[in-house]
Every structure is written in C-alpha cells, then in structure tokens.
Amino acid sequence: MAAASTISSGKNRIASRRPFQEVGPRPYLPSLRTSSANPSSRSHGDRFIPDRSSMDFDMAYYLLTESRKEKENKATASPSREAYRKLLAENLFKNRTRILSFKSKLPEPAGGVLQEVCSCSTSSNQSKLARQQRYIPQSAEKTLDAPELMDDYYLNLLDWGSSNVLSIALWNTVYLWDASTGSTSELVTVDEDNGPVTSVSWAPDGRHIALGLNSSDIQLWDSSSGRMLRTLRGVHQSRVGSLAWNNNILTTGGMDGKIVNNDVRIRSHVVQTYRGHQQEVCGLKWSGSGQQLASGGNDNLLHIWDISMSSSNAVPGQRQWLHRFEDHMAAVKALAWCPFQSNLLASGGGSGDQCIKFWNTHTGACLSSINTGSQVCSLLWNKHERELLSSHGSTQNQLTLWKYPSMVKIAELTGHTSRVLFMAQSPEGCTVASAAGDETLRFWNVFGAPEAAKPAAKTSKTGAFSSFNHIR
Template sequence: MDAGSRSISSGKSCAAAQRPLQEAGSRPYMPSLSTRNPSAKCYGDRFIPDRSAMDMDVAHYLLTEGKKDKENAAASPSKEAYRRLLAEKLLNNRTRILAFRNKPPEPENVFAADTVSSHQAKPAKQRRYIPQSAERTLDAPDLVDDYYLNLMDWGSSNVLSIALGDTMYLWDASSGSTSELVTVEEDNGPITSVSWAPDGRHLAIGLNSSDIQLWDTSSSRLLRTLKGVHESRVGSLAWNNNILTTGGMDGRIVNNDVRIRDHAVQTYQGHSQEVCGLKWSGSGQQLASGGNDNLLHIWDVSMASSMPSAGRNQWLHRLEDHTAAVKALAWCPFQSNLLATGGGGSDRCIKFWNTHTGACLNSVDTGSQVCSLLWNKNERELLSSHGFTQNQLTLWKYPSMVKMAELTGHTSRVLFMAQSPDGCTVASASADETLRFWNVFGTPEVAKPAPKASHTGMFNSSFAHIR
C-alpha cells in the first residue's frame, strides 16, 4: 500500500502526508493553508473537487432556459436546408450505411488475382469412410487361445505369418496365396511367438520348448536354432536390425546378435514373471517390455553400452501403474518418445507415456481387456483390440481419445493384430479361429513399394556357417 493510502486510513494531518515529497526535493507548488476553504477535506495526495462554491441555480438556468432560447431562435435558410437534406439522405435511410449499390470492380492487376486465390480458405477435409465390416475373412483353425503369446506378424515384403498350433503359415497379401513354412515336432511345440526380420525375408519363431528358430522364407530353409537362451517358452520376439530380442516365461530378456556364434550379447532382468510384450522404438534406442507381473520397463541402449556390467539389470524406467498384465505395446510413429500400452482384464486401460521422463501422460479406461495396439502411420489415430465382453476393435482419435469407430464381427477376444507395410490394412486374429482384414486406416494415395532386402547378404553369410 502506498503513502497516500496509509494517510487516509490512519487519519494523519495534511502536512504529514506531504512530507515524503518534501524530502525528495521535488515539492510542487501548493497554496498556503490560509487560502484554502475551511470546509475542504484533506485526502493526502489525492485531489477531490469540492462544489460547495458553485451557484446551482445559475447552472440550472443555463442548462434549461438557455437551450429553449436557442430553439426559439429562427434558423438560417442554409442551416435548415442542410438539416433537411441530412435527414432525408442519411438519418431516414440507415439500412444503406456501408452497403454497396453494385458489386465492386474486379482488380485490374493480374498479380492481385493470384494473391486473392492463394488466400482463399482450403476446403474442409472430408471425414474418412471407415468400413464397419471386414473386407476378407480367413479360417484360422487351432489358433492357440493364450493372451500371453504373439502368434502373428506382417513383414515388409507384404507376407503375413501366423502360427496355428504346431504349424507356421505364410499368406502372401499380393497374390492371396497361402503356404506352409514348417510344422515343428510335437515335443517342441506349439509355436509361441513369431517376428519378421527388417528385410522381410527372414523369420524368427519362438517355441514352447524354449528354442528359437531362424528361417529363410524365400527358400523355406531353417538357417539356425538358438538354444539355451531361456529356460521355458519364448512368448515374445522383437528385432532391432541384426539384434533379435527374446522374452521368455522365465522373466528374462535377451539380446541375440544373429551374426555371431555366441549370440547372447545382453541380458535384461527386471520381470519376475513371463515377458509377454516386447517392442523396440523406431530409432532402435529404447526397448519397451511388458510382463505378467503388471510391470512396464523402458530399457535404453546407451545405458547398457556405457555400463556393460551394471547395465545388465539396469532399466531406464520401471513403471507400475498398470494393474494387470502388460502385453499391448505400440511406439508412436510421429513422436519418438511416446509409447502406448494396454493392460489386461483387471486393468482395461490404455496409457500413454513419455519414455524420456517416465511420466504417464494419459490413461483411458476402455471397459475391456486390451490385447493389442496399433498406431495409424498416416493420421493421429490409435487402434486397439479387445477381449471380453465385446471382442471389438476400437479406433481412437489422438490425443482427445474420442472413439471414431468400433469394428465388430469377432465372437471371441481379438488376441493379435498386425499392420500391412503401407499402413492401411489391419489383420486381426481371434480365439474364434478366424483371421479378418480391415481397411480401417484408409487407402494410400501412392502405393509404397516394398523395401529392398538390405540385410539379405548379411543374413546369408552369417547363417551359412553357424548352426
């Protein structure tokens, strides 16, 4: 509160209120106290006019009688004509104010036309049509109804792989043909996980016996079998260039360099139960792992490489927000540090994470078990597949998480989803033993050619002498 306000509340004298100005050496001219009106009140540094010296009767006469005298005075002819013209043209025709009689002339400058057209509002983008039924349905007999497994993947060569019991099938999306790659021995089966290498030619298969097989699908040839990596079944696989990361029921996560004989180069130990979800980020710098222990871990390559001994068990983030198994994992294609995760039946939530800080950005209760998640590569959308009770696919708008569509047709939980290389078609596999294809992410404007097999030579030379 300033000095003037304090003088009002404390009731100090007028001279005391002016003392700070005197001390500052800039005292303004003020009349002496003897010349002031005795009835004037002191309000510190505020000036409030006092009308006690005004003659109110004279003021009232000047405001009323003087106006009547002016009205009675004869107006000059020129003023009367101006008043009449003003009333006729303007005051009685107010609707014409700021209105054109005709359209304005077209601009003569050719550059002006270009400027106008360039600033015209762009037409609103039409909402994409989302078919409510699958465009194709295939039988998938003997599909294992197990939430913790990962039995389907769509490779960069546009070939879908799906494990049905002990047999691995390949469906070529370009021709629509189906072929059988391998039927494993009963003692090793069933197949528990599958993942395409980045080249779209080599396929990794995890088995219930804890073995991992590496296949060349172009020649249907078994190239290598990794043994002793895990103590029990291998339910999750993820590639990061030449590194094949495997997750087992023993809770271990192992990085395997397929180019060398001693392939196990790194081990992450953070889960106490089965690892059911593994996904590398697009940059290949971070690995997300989800387990049946309701835990989500973020592992960073730089931490492991800088601390080769301590980094074996060191995670970047240990996230405990989910209340059920964490299987559904999806890295965002347009924001490298954004991860979406889904929880099992007693959790039912989709959560979004900043993997740099470990912060949970949002959590959405979907009302049912979240089995898998896929991002739209062309739009800010997320697709989730669910279990009990609706067994549906739900398309969400990100980040508002408004439901855009719900796709129904499966009669049991939708355990697995895979995305075509162009990012538009989604395949869903359900415990109802059907495989359905949905045109949920639209049609690409320009068809993208399948990437070349850049690692083919590396794989061939690596597996040729290693068994």
C-alpha cells in the same frame, strides 16, 4: 380444474397467486365510473364512462401543446444547422448506391493466380473434410479360417512383414499369406518336442522371420527359399513368447522373465541381457529410433530400457531400466510406440486392469489413462492420422478406434466371437489383420488410404543376414 391449471401455469409471472386464496390488499385507484350523490343509483354494469373529476387536465394540456412547440423550435433552428443537414442528405442520396463497392473495377488476376489459390484451398478443405468423414466399414473385408490358433493371451502369433506377407502360427505350423496374390504357403511344421510355436516376428527386410518355440529355442528362417538359417539355443530356460527386431538385433522375451538381445550376424549372438521382470515377458517393442525398448510382463510391470544403459555383463540386482512403471493392475502385453511422437508409448492392461495408458518415456510421466471396460489385448497406431486401434476380450470381443489425444471413440468393429488376441498392420498402414480365439483371421479397412502412397522399398538379399551361410 381448468381454472386451477391456468393459475398454476402462471405462477412464474405471479408467484404469490394461488387458486382460492386471497391475493392481499389492493393499491388505491381512483374510480373510473360516474359518481352519483345517491349511492343506491350507482350501476355495476360493464360500461366504461370516464369520470371527468378524476382526469389530469395539466397532463392533457401538455400532451396537446408539446407537438406544436417542437414545430416552432424547428422553425427557429440556426441556418448553419439546416444547411449541414441538407448537405448530408444530398451526399447520402448520391453515394448510397456505392456502399460496399470498389472505387474502380477490381483488376483481373495475372495468370489466374487467384483462381489457382482458391482452387487449391477448396481442394485442401475438401480433402481435410473427406479425411475427417472417411467411411469406416463395420464388417471385415475378408475372413479366413485359422484352426488350432492358440487362445493364449501371453503369446504373439501374428505379424505382417514389409514385403506384404502375413505370418501366423497355428499350433506347430507357421503359414504365410501373401497379401498381393492371396496365396497361402506353409513355411514350417516344427516337431512335437519343440512345439508349439509361441511367437513370430518378421525382420525389417521382410524376407527373414524369427520363430520362438515352446522348447525355449529360437529359429531364423529365410521365407523366400523356405530354408532354416540357424537356431539360437540356451538363451532362455522356457518358452519364448515375445520377439522384437532392432536392425540386426533380435530381442527375445521368455517365460523365465529374461530379455535378451541377440546379434544374429555373429556366432556368440547374446550381447545384452535385461533383468527386471519376475514373471513371463509377454510384450516387447523397440521404438522407431531404436534407442528405447518397452517390455511388459505378467507381473503387471512395464519397463523402458535405453540402449545406452545396456551391458553385456549385468550384475544381479543392478538397475538396468530407464523407467519402471507399476501403474497397471494386470499383465501388460499390448505395447505401441507412436509414429508421430518418438517418446510417446501406449500400453494396455489385461482383464484385471482394462486400461490404456500413455507415457512420456523421456520424463517417465503418465500422460493419461482411460478405462476401456474390457481386457486390452493389442494396440496399433494409425500411420496417417492421430488415431489408436485397440483389440479387446469379453464381453464384446471388439476392435475400437480412438481419436488421440481426446480418446473419443470413432468406431467399434465387431464380428469375432472370442477375444481378439493379436493384430498386425499392413506395410502401407491401411489394413489391419486380427486373429482371435474363435480361430478366425479377419481383415479390416479401418485406417483408410494414405494421402500419397509411397513406393515400397526394394528388399536386398544382402545385409544383416549375409553371413548366415558361414555360420555353423
């Protein structure tokens, strides 16, 4: 068996060799043993005795005399050739210690410029390496109870304002959590006829907040004074599950499929109405420029509306949207405009779709699509890196951090025991709050600290809401 193994292992070198098989005819080789006239006297031992009759005397003579001829040829070489070789050898001997050395000493840098450049370069490289290898905690920094949080995919019950206050709707009550102090306060508990609260959204000033109700009403509140400023009625015929601000314009989306722009400064607040969805509008997001609005619905449709195409008197059946995408195979709730490319939109589909898609909203092209393997509930872009965070439903109920545009997974954050319905990002963009059907609110340091923190803008008590006291 050992012999068979050896032969088998050598079949790459001698492909035709097989154990216990004939190799084939051998080429003729002259005998290397002494010949004898008597065949019976030939020995078959293991001694090696050359057979002079088979040696090549011509070859042997050539090998013995060749080296002597070379020496004779060298002796008769031309004098100029020898002089050149001698000069070359002398120069090589003199200069061999100066190979890769300066002719004169390198001058010292004036004012340490070279050191400064090297220092800056090293610091930059270290900073870049640190960003690439930043530590992402796999567990939540803080977990808070959120009892009676509605486990409804189509609602939007969490938002983080520019004044660093987080708002969350727990059935009929809206709570405010101040991230600077860690204190919690109750903003309002709506009555049973209007509740529960189906959406919350902070105004850009971080002081005023809009609430969408199950009764189809929209309430505007001043969080600093705890006073309701006004109620918008008659905008929708059923619950208002999505809200989005564009300066002084509050855009509302309802179960009736309508999208309405409301100017909160004026008495007749309805200024535009968008019609295109056949079912509940569950996602609304304005672009950073305020020129385009993205809307997603339970009808699996994604619309891009341009403010230049809006009209206060829309004709039924008239096309109002800039783009209409029908690529998702389930409800489209998760929407996020890219902070570093104004015309790039990310959208996520529900449990029957499970895909994140990227759109060029200028051309209407779908740039890429990736199947995440589970329901996509919400999306957030990293403000400091080219990364996207998504939250998901079963089976893992996780948050996934992706590198854009390769969509390579950077991290998966687990801890929730039910689908992660809502996410909100802190004003500086470092921390993410997630709320899930398990009635917990978790805080994740997933995006890391920015390179240079910018001072928070001072909020003004005047502006879009200065005329509220004069509205009856």
